[in-house]
């Protein structure tokens with residue numbers, strides 16, 4: 001439905017979406033001297049980052065960790081004067097094998113049989129080699145792009161190895177851990193791209209690397225700080241409904257109609273994930289290629305579980321709080337105790353088909369089964385949290401899943417080369433389309449900054 005908006009604004013650029021990508025774009029455009037307006041559907045900024053207090057517990061409901069390769073985000077944090085702190089990782093991790101055996105271990109390699117360890121190392125080496133051959137900005141140019149994109153990651157793993165435990169464990173790092181889709185639902189090329197975007201597959205396996213640091217005050221603070229700089233140019237509670245544009249010969253004229261404002265501008269930045277593009281009416285309609293492409297990009301599904309205890313009781317047992325099991329309901333668990341907090345917080349992830357199962361239960365039964373799964377890793381005390389909360393991004397109208405979007409089988413090499421092609425004045429910017437930092441806040445920031453750079457070159461030729 002197109003809503004007649006209350007106020008009419010004229011700007012150089014209108015940005016749709018006040019997540020980290022849209023706000024990074026707006027900030028760079030404004031620094032260059034261009035005028036901007038950011039229209040945001042929700043009553044808050046930050047998109048998939050959201051730091052809030054629930055039942056007296058302060059929680060990172062969305063994105064939170066920073067890894068050393070995420071240099072655009074690290075630089076932005078420094079610019080905004082926001083500090084980070086290391087994730088707690090002292091003590092033993094726990095691995096639960098397919099037969100339910102629980103083993104404490106240290107280091108990165110799961111405590112598996114020598115045969116499974118060799119099979120896992122072989123798969124890691126092959127994935128590292130494939131990722132090294134990929135430019136994350138052009139996964140479709142990989143020498144084996146088509147071959148890898150027409151086979152599911154599940155089947156590709158099994159073509160490399162007949163060790164089922166090794167295939168499931170390696171699958172976990174990409175399927176449950178990142179794309180949050182079953183390994184049969186995306187291609188091997190998409191998996192190699194995920195690894196290449198993070199520097200290597202070995203980086204994804206190394207939780208000390210990929211989950212290195214947290215942000216003091218919360219990851220949403222990055223967006224809140226950028227929005228504070230932009231002041232009244234950020235318009236909340238204002239979903240964009242229609243984007244109209246025409247080419248006047250001497251330039252584009254675009255009009256974005258949102259609930260609280262109609263903005264005319266020379267350029268439009270769609271800073272929302274691709275699964276939401278079709279929530280907006282485009283006039284003229286987007287080209288066939290875009291219509292098709294966007295139907296092949298979808299968000300994964302993961303439940304981020306927060307369980308808060310009076311104390312981080314697992315530390316007293318010499319446990320780090322880290323646990324992995326491809327076979328359990330909870331596939332990953334970490335100590336997520338907040339900076340300076342006396343209470344202990346665990347964060348756990350339940351991904352894709354396991355999330356389907358968990359959501360089929362009543363909330364009470366789900367909590368019982370999830371905390372029982374936590375107890376298998378960390379002991380009986382895990383069954384009695386003082387605060388229990390599930391981040392359910394699949395129910396959020398303006399996101400519809402977590403963590404981010406990926407292509408279905410064959411989609412990455414088929415459509416990827418066109419995913420950043422502007423349509424008239426409309427540019428695309430979100431973590432889901434990033435090269436480095438794909439699916440992460442770092443990628444969102446990189447995309448915002450590179451989109452801004454492109455628009456500055458177009459609108460302010462000669463700008464340094």
Ligand code: FDA
Pocket residue numbers: 016017018019020021022039040041042045046047048049061062063064065066238239240241271272273276279280304391393398399401402403404429430431432439440441442444
């Ligand atoms: P994002 O989705 O954040 O922002 C888009 C904005 O557009 C939203 O605010 C939305 O409301 C708005 N919008 C949508 N449609 C609109 C319309 N029609 N009109 C106006 N506004 C509209 N990353 C990381 O680096 N470390 C981590 O640990 C994690 N962990 C993690 C956990 C969970 C549970 C989630 C959900 C996500 C993560 N992530 C993460 C991912 C990270 O949060 C994500 O990649 C970025 O927030 C994406 O930023 P964008 O700005 O691209 O989109």
